[in-house]
Amino acid sequence: MKYILQRLAFYAVTAWAAITINFLIPRLMPGDPVEALMSRYQGQLDTTAIASLKALFGLDEHQSLWSQYTDYWSHLIDGDLGLSFTFFPTPVGEVISQSLPWTLALVGITTLISFLLGTGIGVYSGWRRGSWLDGLLPVTTFISAIPYFWLGLIAIALFAVKWQIFPAAGGYDNSLVPAFDWPFISSALYHGVLPGVTIVLSAIAGWILGMRNMMVTVSSEDYVMVAQAKGLSERRVMFSYAARNAVLPNISGFALSLGFIVGGTLLVEMVFSYPGIGYQLFQAVGAKDYPLMQGVFLIITLSVLAANLLADMAYALLDPRTRKEA
């Protein structure tokens, strides 16, 4: 319990740091983003929009940095992330809440698949070190060195343009209205296959390698030798003795690599025009939509923190040592 509380405190501090970074970035940067925007949009912005922008970027000269900071927090607690430019005058919060479920589903499912599959392959290749499975290592290295988005481009070129098996873009058939019925869900799944496979392929190598290296280290421990000496079946020693201990670092590694995977997923969404949060970020960057960009960053960071907390709880369940300290 103490462990969980410690982690909670850590994530609270990290969330605070992320929000503060988000607050500071526009204020520390040289130049005036609002002026630049006004000249870009040439009178398309009305005065209330400019006022709200000035408040968001802290360009109100009469306020001290501290009162800007407290204002920023009070807006944030109300869920007010400002207004998006690209979807003016839709609030940023609304734009994000529409696209967040897509990303959560895509990232969640693909991360789970690649973690389970990668760890499984890692267990086998670490256990049977020196077998043909070692030949997989260079291949996975090569694949993991390919940027997510480029793999996505190739997937589109092959399976959407050349053979036209899967759709090249979008999250569902445009003729359907989003609803929880079978035609919509099956269409969403169908559109999700290519992006999903792309992410799994790119992310799996890290799991295989991490798990393999831990298995190699663990399988020379004394308790593994004892288990074999007791005459336990190969399968039992491999899973209940070696893999069970080797998987722990992989789980805490899961937490650390999540930020990286999310980054890659954002790119896959951009390539596939998938209606998730990464595609929103892409459009926001193109249109210099600063409020939307900052909102997306905040939501991504907070989601990653939440996922990390879950991984930590799983870790506490699996590793009795963390519980004993309480």
Place this chain on the structure above:
Amino acid sequence: MAVTTTDVVVTDSAPAASRARFRFLRGGKTRTGLLILAFFVLLAVAGPWIAPYDPDAMSDQLLQPPSADHWFGTTQTGQDVLSQILVGTRGVLLVGFLAGILATALSVLIGVSAGFLGGAADEILSMLSNIFLVIPGLPLIIIIASFVEDTGDLLIAAVIALTSWAWGARVLRAQTLSLRRRDYVEAARATGESTWRIILFEVMPNLTAVIASGFVGTVIFAVLSEITLAFIGVADISHWNWGTVLFWAQSNQALAQGAWWWFVPAGLCIALLGTALSLINFGIDEFVNPRLRTATGASRKVRMRVGFTPVARTAAPERPAPSGFTPVDRAGATQSPGEPAPPGTPESPGTPSKEPSA
């Protein structure tokens, strides 16, 4: 930076004294990696001169597939893709290595001080690196880069370094912690060496492999981030690099037009460079932790028994405390060296072997 890697290759064939130190270079993986890297370094230096065309020059050969005139084909405006890639190599490597150097310097500074100083300084510095570790890097890089007006190579490298030092700092801290109380460090302290001298001349040499592996890892991350930034149009697109090529390919619908030659070469170059760097990193990892070596390495002669690592256990009945790594903070550190083989294993050039065994 780029030059030092070629220097390393040269020292490989140098006299025996330095050969022992760079023994990890003799593995097949590392060799392959260094060769590929050297090839790209060569391209980075000579690229603009050997490029057959001006990468910006348009011609009337629009969207041509690869031919004898244009090895990698042409773009929609008749630009030569091969020239764009050749000219772009320099930017990719420059930013990658620059960010790698900056981030490594930061991680050494923060990680080693945290591990060595301990106490409140350690608490604060570890907290800082853990925070940067958890905050997703790429979105942060995108946000910072898009707020800046002038996105030159130097600035992109600085932003990437600022967001990617944390992993190295964490691994270095763990490693320093395990070195801090070793006998030889205590001895140096007893003879009255100053703290900074101990850190620089006693602790740091034993961290070389970890620092090197962190550096290579950061370069991989920096290259990918930089190309990503160019691809989504945040970085300066008037400046050629592989990401810029992909940016134009994507924005001109190269996919829908079936112009595979426009985006395949750039991606393959990225993957090749990334693989080369990863291979070098495997070499370093296996040098630090000999158990990770695959059968293709030096241990081919040893017959594998399922589940057992061929380690000469009889030579060392118990693990003697001073010569083994203490696996501090193993959790999460998949890349961090575990325990090296016990002393007496013929092929363990383990890092801290220089310390007096007394």
